Amino acid sequence: MSDRHAAAPGRIRIIGGTLRNSRLNVPDLPGLRPTAERVRETLFNWLAPVIAGARCLDLCAGTGALGIEALSRGAASVQFVERDAHAVQALRANLERLKTTGGQVAAAEAGLFLQGVPQPQDLVFLDPPFTLGLWTTLAQQLEQGGWLSAQAWIYVESSRASAPALPLNWRLHREGHAGEVHFALYQR
Template sequence: MSASGRIRIIGGQLRNSRLNVPELPGLRPTPERVRETLFNWLAPVIDGARVLDLCAGTGALGIEALSRGAGATQFVESHALAARALKDNLARLKVSTADVAASPAQVWLGNTGTPFDLVFLDPPFADNLWAGLACTLEQGGWLAPSAWIYVESPRQQPLDLPDNWVIHREGVAGDVQFALYRRTDAKPLAATDPSL
């Protein structure tokens, strides 16, 4: 995080807007360079997308998505101070197509799911929530049939993700690995023909 406690939206209608960021242990905003790469990948599919920013933290990913044309974003953040700061930033930026739930991700996902087109899965690294949240997203009706899922995790951390999440693009920045997955319902072909 920058020393000023502010981070910048880097593209779209809210470009160069600043988000106020509270000083909280474990709060780790996605770096600008990674966000730029991710949203270059998402450019063909972001317009009108229904987005879930799970373990939202600063909300930078979800707000960046809205800035670049997403239809609506649901933010879920367990830390009350971070959730309050996120609500304040959205109000200051006059964003009306967003909702903030101050709740632990697993608790919020215990509700009835409505499918999202794009999910940001970037939980606090120390909590090791990737597998549990991914399983709940997949089984709880939270993902559209061809949803995109962005996952950020420590470099070389093994992740146990659903088999039908297929890596589309991936990268590394310092001690962080990041990947964009595409959900598929297709079952793999049986390799009965040696030529397959």
């Protein structure tokens, strides 16, 4: 399925907030799959009432498009977690070039990062590489490790072909599909 707002190879666009229309450089890495513009637009329309001042965690950040979009729309902070060194370098360069504040990048595997000292988050973006099948494991670590505030929102992006098993106390708020991608917003 074609996205009418598809960016040129190697670049994607921030679609709202103070950084609207800013471009992010995207490294050419196997399996790197930035969230489509129309999916981000839908997600942030859903999040509009809660994004201002939110503490966010962008696990398996990749390009960081979700977290940077959150910062652009008024999130207080975003902790980006990415294991690929080239993606980390590109993410740090994009944050510096855009002169953003409130974003920190951790070069780490998401599961190992979640074994550290928890910092409760208001919003978590859970979008691991589809081929690794990490949704259930990371969701359990988030829930049991103290990473979620009492009323946290959790965005989950997965393959349309497989539904991840998530904690029973995560209530589905909204969901949609775009091509082979299923995206859903849950509230704890």
